Amino acid sequence: MKSLELEVFPCRSDNFGVLLHCPEANLTAAIDAPELEPIIEAAQRRGWTITHIFTTHHHGDHVEANLELKDRFNCQIIGPRAEAVAIPGLDEAVNDGDSFEFGPHTVNVIETPGHTAGHVCYHLPESKLLFAADTLFALGCGRLFERPAADMWASLQKLAALPDDTTVYFGHEYTLANARFAVTIDPDNEKLKARAAEIEALRAEGKFTIPTTIGIEKETNPFLRASDPAIRKNLGMDANSDAEVFAEIRTRKDNF
Template identity: 55%
Template sequence: MAKLEVHQFPARSDNYGVLVHDPETGATASIDAPDADAVIEALYQKGWTLTHILITHHHGDHTAGNKRLKALTGCIIVGPRQEAGSIPAIDVEVNEGDSVAVGNSNALVIETPGHTRGHISYLFPEDGIVFVGDTLFSVGCGKLLEGDAKMMWRSLQKLMALPAETQLYCGHEYTRANTKFALTVEPGNSALQARAVEAEELAKRRQPALPTTIGRELATNPFLRPSSPEIQKRLGMEGRELWEIFGETRKRKDRF
């Protein structure tokens, strides 16, 4: 069976859009719809026809293109049942454990609330790819706008349990800024130090530091590393619950 093709492209000021294409059937899904024009341009460049939009959460910078893209293509819009009332033109509502077919590939729905209360991620297990919206970023994580630290930590643990080689695509590119913060809570992390240098070089070339991998995030992302003795010591939280340490790290990032 042919593997999915993935095309990532910039949209809006700091969003990244992604198209997922099954070459055997021609089915093509847009992961979120940050901007209709950007999605249309990406489809044109690849010569693909949009069949689905897979929405991770209700925020406007992830759903703004829904109505126009549906009017143009007749695509099926899939999104979290818990946020269906806030997602324009939604057709299919999904929950944890549901499966969404894109051609011959199937995405497993993982509920990852915290940034919003109904946020979901889409895992294509056979292709080793996960689309996490604004739950997890490269060396960062989403703000706790509708959930709390305990809720978000449970969501992150689901993603942390995926195979290390899983390719991770997220909704925004903040790597350079995120490494600057991460070094304030875990400056002795050599993998993080190298990541910061790489992020600077990529930024100079105007190239994204995405996608990343689960393994890379486990090694460098402070929001996935509350068990790190260095982080616990710097926060003065040795031996505290991991979700509490995560929550304090998130608060410090909010103030950074």
């Protein structure tokens, strides 16, 4: 089986666009559709024709170009059933635990409510790829707009259970702000401090911080580390549940 190819590029003010290409089947999926022109330019740059859109959730900065791309390429739009009425041009609605084929590659659907009520992530286990959009960021997670903190905590635990060497592509370049916040929650984490310095240097050079891995996030992302004794002590929440600690971290980030 040939390796999948990826093209990552900026969209809007801080979105990432991602194209996923299967050379064997000559298929190309846009992971969400945040902005038309950058997506078309990326496809033309690589000589790819967009055949699919894998929609993660209904927010406008992830579906804005759905209909224009569908009109231009007649691509198939796949997205979460729980948000079907809000996703323009949806062809195939998927639920948690569903799988579909992208050429010879299996794509597993993981429902991750929190940021929105029906947000899904797309996991390609053979290729060790996860497209997490606005559920899991490098050193962060999405704001809680449509579901409570306990639901997002459960969603993040699903992703944390994936193999550590899973490569994670996320929806926004928020990593520098996330790093500056993370060290206030987990100030004695040497791996986090080293990573924060690396991120400062990358952004100073105008370089992307995408992708990350599940293993790196488990070591350094405070939103995955609510059970860590050092974080609990720092927050004065030794006796609280993991979900309550997570909720406090999310509230502090909202106000950071």
